[in-house]
Amino acid sequence: MLKLVVRGIRANLGRLALTLISVVLGVAFVSGSFVLADSLRSIFNQISEDAFAGVDAQVRAVEPELNSSGENLIRFDESIIADVQALPEVEYAEGGIFAFEQTYSLLPDGEINRPLGPPVFTSSWGGPSPVSSFTIVEGEAPSGQQVALDSSQATAGGFAVGDMVTMSLPTGEPEQFQLSAIIDFGDGGTGGAYFNLFDLDTTQRILDAGDVIDSIVVNGGSTDADALLTAIEPLLPADIEVVSGETVIGEQQEEFGGFIDIFGNILLGFAVVVLFVSTFIIYNTFAILVGQRTKQLGLLRSIGASGTQIRLMVLIEAVIIGIVASIVGLFGGIGVAWGLKQLFSTGGNSFPDGPLQIQPRTVIVVVLVGLVVTVLSAILPAIRASRVSPLEAVRDGGRKERSMTFRLVAGAIVLLPGLVLLALGMFGDIDGTASRLTSIGVGAALTFIGVSMLSALFAGRAAGTLGIPVEATRGINGRLARDNASRNPQRTAATATALMIGLALITGVAVLTASLLATFDDLLDDALTADLFVYEANQGLDFSSSVVEQLDALDTTEDVAGFAIVEMFVDGEVESVTGFDTATGTAVINPGIVDGVAELSERGLAVFDETAADRGWALGTTVPVEFEDGFTTDLTVELIYDDRSIVENAFIVNRELSRQHVQIDAVAFVGVTFPDGADAAAARADVETVTNNFAQLTVQDNTEFQEEVEGQVGQIQIVISGLLVLCLVVAFFGIINTMALSVLERTREIGLLRAVGMTRSQLKSTIRWEAVIVSIFGALLGIGMGLLLGWAAVIAIPDSFISKVGIPWGSLVVYLVVGGVIGVIAAYFPARRASKLNVLDAISHA
């Protein structure tokens, strides 16, 4: 029997190779995701270890429950440094202060010098030491009005040691520093990030931080790690702790690991989608192959092969394909991961290099996934094969299809739960966006399968209808294409499914994007009334609140309002709260006042209407709060608002109050209005004289802001669609496969057509149009499903994020055309092969 299997595989090598590709693509995606994530994790683990190589202990503030300063570390008095240094157990100790995105070197033309993507760090540095992770490439450690920059930054800015470099500072007054050194991590490069290093006093000064630090790193020499901790411990006040170097490394690795896990899981998610699409291709190929071999199978049955043996035969074939595909996919994925890693490190980012991590888990999972997917997809065709009766060896043609009623029932059994889950996700009483989306995801998968099954019921008629214009314009070629596309509805449906899924997802994403933008447009019109906004566009980071005062001082501005985000206890729970300049705030944004006064008093509180309703609060209710610095007071509800689109938080306090009780007085966003009739250009130029001193800030008006957001959302859409394009690639191979099999099946017919006068180009055109009809059918189904899914997701996502359904008509047309083009290209090789057939050989083809 194995011999038969091998013969069968060999006879259909071309077909199976195409099937293989669709499995390989999915499997390679899985393997690539694993390998890439594992490799990145190992590289970052190595970086963490290198960075803290000489650090045996670290002194730092205990993470408080409230921390409004976000990425920035909690600071404490520098006097502890001397105490630690004085300990006999301590070989070397260095106290330092560190900040995320606060200082930038400026290019000679005054533009900001920053990397695309990776962050810019500002840190104090005492020069090379056992606890330092930096090494000097050239020059000497900075002191006083000097700075050390990493080599990529120095290269990008064209700075050489000894040059004067203008640095943008958080205080808003750029200063000149002499470049004292070019530094890098021990083994070269900084992983793309920029580092600006100053001595401790200078760092404290430019960060406007006073005599505070955020950590002391300690090298214990020959002291035992535990002994070192025990010795330092007693010196520290209550809210300061000491942890071992290993703990620090572990924490860092965990943090990076978390990012990498998310990244890896997103890739895996796409891989699963691609595999899901491949399933239909594999199923279809096996179904067609079994169908074409009906006679042979009938013969085997009539000479005594049992149904089980036949079933086994098909399954063994699937196992062999599954294994081959898994192995090819495994290596393909490793290759892709290697390529991506190479791309990262050569992208001008000096991404650290490290070995590819191929873990046993990757190999096992990948091989299992490839095998299971292939065999699962082959089960139905295998069962069908085992049901072939011996009589079918002698009966000609007409293999019997499952009854329509059966399909209708089976399709409905799959589709209905799918729709129920979709509906549950949309309207159901489910908590949390994540479980809503899960419900929608599983619902969508079932819906896809159900629609695919049911689409066989109308694929014939649909293809016939779609073929009408083709027939009208292409005459007999179009006629034959139309007939061929509709003659085997089951095959047309299965072929179209792969394309349907790919385009449905892409359309769904497009609908989501369009809805997001439509919501955003509305929001801008209603909620943002400022003439200009100032913010840090790159990462949305906080910046010095002095910007607000400086802008307010300008003659050309009318109202200037800063918005801060602070963490505080509100009625006993940690909440993110907006600090609002109440005199001017409502001039630049419109929070949708339901009740109360816009101008909060110093102890006033504004509450989002639903939150107020939930808690049973009304105007006049007093609410106990506690700030980050421990200050407690009662606030009175003075305003209820209903638009959270700009003020994302459910609570607003007076910024005059909040700024007094946070460690770093910063704002996230500033809105500016001009007096009526002002010269907008001149006023803007004035604003920019202030903001130019904060190189990281962006000034935008409504239109620019809208364009910026559209650009960003568009980019995300491109990335997601780009990953989903792989589904289209799989669908593309599926169409090639089906077309090739159909051409093979119709060899005699093709010979006849050629004999009675069909030219090669007419034959090609017939096959091409057949593929186009099938793929347009798939594209239309996909676009329809995509609209449904997009709409479902919009409803599932909270209204505060997306509240309006937008339909990207232009994109839909493009997707339809893409579907058609995929058909044309996929038909190329089968059509070429068909046209090269020798007429007489074709006619005598058995």
Next chain:
Amino acid sequence: MTATPTTAAEVTWAARADSASKVYGSGDTEVHALRGVSVGFESGKFTAIMGPSGSGKSTLMHCMAGLDRLTSGSAFIGGTDLGTLNDKQLTKMRREQVGFIFQSFNLVPTLNVVENVTLPSDLGDGKIDKDWVHEVIETVGLGDRISHRPNELSGGQQQRVAVARALATRPEIVFGDEPTGNLDSRTSAEILDFMRRAVRELGQTIVMVTHDPVTASYSDRVLFLADGQIVKQMEDPTPDSVLDTIKSLGD
């Protein structure tokens, strides 16, 4: 309409082969299917080709119908040397000047009877004499089946559609490779009768391959092929005379 009597001087050839040779394969597997065959098929005549299996009958027809190319020598349809035509021109030639009836699988399963009949012209400029098409379909007795698909027709009916298709474009010449080979004798007789009428009454030229002396007796002339060469020809055959000739050749 009656067949125009012809004399040797004014013979016109619907198709002609000149020292036609066909070699399949090369070296050890070389097969000489045709060995310098020169033959002409007179316009308005019904010719039968007979000969043992493997004697080259099909090969001769295929090469003369433009379905295959000769290894050497030349084949003409009307005045055109098929050897000078490229694939596209050859295809056009088949579409417009040649009708072909295969032993089986003559029809496109997705097309109905009329569509199958008009297929060659639809593949071309689509210009066809509609009345003529209907007359042909009527004549082959399928007037009430014009919108049936092939799988709704019997084998004999399918062959009749094939004959109708071959005649519908009024080609220079119609080739049939055992067109009635799969049919019972009554159905065969009907179809052969029709083919003979097409020749007698409409001046059509038909060449057919057959193994059956009775079938051959419907023709005006029988050519006997053996081992790639024409070994004998006979005018106005009867089943008995054909049978006798076959026997005499066998000796």
